[in-house]
Amino acid sequence: MYTRILVATDGSPLSKKAVKDAIALSASLGAGLVVLNVVPRYPMSYFEGGANISPQEIGRVEKEWADRGQAIADAVQKSAEAAGVKAKAVIAKSDVVATSILSAAKKNKCDLIVMASHGRKGLSRILLGSETQQVLTHSTIPVLVLR
Numbered sequence: 140m141y142t143r144i145l146v147a148t149d150g151s152p153l154s155k156k157a158v159k160d161a162i163a164l165s166a167s168l169g170a171g172l173v174v175l176n177v178v179p180r181y182p183m184s185y186f187e188g189g190a191n192i193s194p195q196e197i198g199r200v201e202k203e204w205a206d207r208g209q210a211i212a213d214a215v216q217k218s219a220e221a222a223g224v225k226a227k228a229v230i231a232k233s234d235v236v237a238t239s240i241l242s243a244a245k246k247n248k249c250d251l252i253v254m255a256s257h258g259r260k261g262l263s264r265i266l267l268g269s270e271t272q273q274v275l276t277h278s279t280i281p282v283l284v285l286r
Contacts, residue, residue, distance in 0.1 A: 145249040150211040157255040176208040237273030
């Protein structure tokens with residue numbers, strides 16, 4: 140059915156549930172697992188009076204975020220391999236999470252995306268946006284959304 144599954148995780152309790160289910164699904168299908176953590180870029184201010192931060196400081200912070208993201212993905216990879224699932228941990232550096240998820244799925248030839256959703260409704264969904272909704276809208280492969 141599925142041969143390679145991508146699971147997106149940010150290390151939050153909700154995404155840990157998606158990870159657990161993705162590992163179980165991969166194990167039951169004999170599918171490989173690609174673990175993705177999307178790392179944001181440092182926000183830049185282009186307004187007058189904005190804080191002036193050195194490029195070295197920005198680089199340090201972005202490296203710290205990337206290291207944290209890699210650690211999250213590596214921990215999931217380790218858990219998957221302990222369950223007998225062949226897994227690959229990857230990070231993407233981007234502020235556009237949904238696009239990064241879709242790109243990683245395509246690059247790694249995944250045939251299913253597993254991710255969590257907070258299930259927000261109404262105004263909070265409009266104000267906060269929904270990466271899950273963007274993935275669902277633009278994906279050409281199946282997406283399994285867990286709450």
